[in-house]
Amino acid sequence: MKTKKLLSTFAILFIALISGCATDDFNEVVGVCPVVSSTAPTNGAFGVPLNQIVLVNFNEEMNPETINLSSIIITAGDVVIPGTVSYSGLTATFTPTNRLTTNTLYTGRVTTSVKDVAGNALQTDYIWTFTTGLNPLVVSTDPANAAIDVSPNKIITATFNMSMNPATLNTSTFTVKQGTTVIAGTISYTGTMVSFTPTTPLDENKMYTCTITKGAENTIGTELASDYVWIFTTGLRPIVISTDPANNATGVALNKVIRATFNMPMNPLTLSATTFTVKQGATTILGAISYSGSTVSFTPSTPLLGDKTYTVTITSGAQNSAGIPMTNNYVWNFTTVIPVIVTPPPVATSNLFFGVFGGNAGITNQGLFTVVNGNIGTTAAATLVTGFKEVLTGDVYTVTPLNEGLVMKEIFAAAPAPGNATKAATALAGLNAARDAYISISPASMPGGLDPGAGELGGLTLAPGIYKSASGTFDITNGDLTLDAQGNPNAIFVFQCASALTVGDSAPSNVKLIGGALAKNVYWYVGSAAVINYAGGGVMSGNIIANSGVTLSSPANSTNASVTTLNGRAISLVSSVTMVNTVINVPN
Known part of the structure; x- marks a missing residue:
């Protein structure tokens, strides 16, 4: 009974298979309906290459005679794409005659005329689409x-x-x-x-x-x-068409601003301390770079040294306004002037008898820490000398418990006592000597002074020479001033300001001497008044000869030990000299 049922089942399945495939001219013994198992490109593919060869894969071996341009058709819209069809294994291949067109929708069709080797036909047309890619741009x-x-x-x-x-x-x-x-x-x-x-x-x-x-x-x-x-x-490459100083120039001034002019506008951002360098030997010279028109300028931070050869280099990193660089580095040299030896003023040192001189207006001290290691004097009456005691004689000049300074040598003033006619005569001789010295260090007597810091000497290191403020004032408020005698103990420094001299601001500044420089060889010509470290403290150096007064420190420092030091002289031709807790070391 079971055997009968099993045979019946097989018979039903066999009939279903035969009846499920389309009729054909072959007598099928055992068969299944052929189907398209996959395509290349796949259905819905996008960005298909233009040289694509279309593949159709079947699930069984097909009758090659049914694989042709009538059974496998590729169209673009209503246009049939020409090509050739071949068959191998289970795969039919359609090769377009021409490359496909970009960004085009193609339709592939496998018709029911394709049959397997048993004669079974595809039951329905197989249709799929694909789209070619865009041209690159x-x-x-x-x-x-x-x-x-x-x-x-x-x-x-x-x-x-x-x-x-x-x-x-x-x-x-x-x-x-x-x-x-x-x-x-x-x-x-x-x-x-x-x-x-x-x-x-x-x-x-x-x-x-x-x-x-x-x-x-x-x-x-x-x-x-x-x-x-x-x-x-x-574009054209930029080139340097001229320099100042010229290449191999000699006798170049020590305060020279070094310039180079290009044949076209440059990009200022490419003109810097990296692309524009000045060297003396292996030493790089510090300075500020500016640009205007087609000229770049280098202003040294300090005056150049005398009788030295400098090398200037503008590198190929310098670019014009269009970003075009120079082809090669541009290099030139120049030699500075042989410095004139500044001789000591004829009367500035030998006849300066006083360490402090208060013109015809007197000298005032406040505080208990003032010491003058030398003589002081004035053509005024002794009553205008206040706050001092003369160590040699014990003479007192209006001292108080809070204001008593020491003069280690003598005080010279007119009567009343302790002033007298003899002392007044000595004071007058000292005033005349100071006037002679003042004239001898003036711009008229010593012309050609430089202004290396545009009136501000703080932060500079200067070689021996004559320095004149272009504005009339010299300040030392942006750091210390260093004077380098470069190993010459006879080196002279002369500073000329037609108006005021100010040393120190909210904090004290110093004038430092190096390289063998001596305070006795430093001169300050001041057309009006000199104010030295008004905030208290600091060390000043040199012979100050001012027309209208010298002030060292301020009354605010009279009750503390913030001592202001002057290694030199404080001489006023007309007005008074005022000191607050000041130590003055008069040069020999």
């Missing part, structure tokens, strides 16, 4: 089309709208020409950008033509729709 170039003033060192780039096949970007598909001359270079590709690096810099002021041909393809083999062509023109 060049979306930007650098340089841009028609660009001018392009740097001869330019790396030429083009950016696409999609990823490209690097193998198709080479010297055949990316060319750069100047006229008919092909420019040698190397090509690289990253991201969506192709770069052409010329083997040697491009020529100046020339037009170049760049071409990327249709041979350039994207990653799926889609090429440019047409050759992409653009042009650009290189």
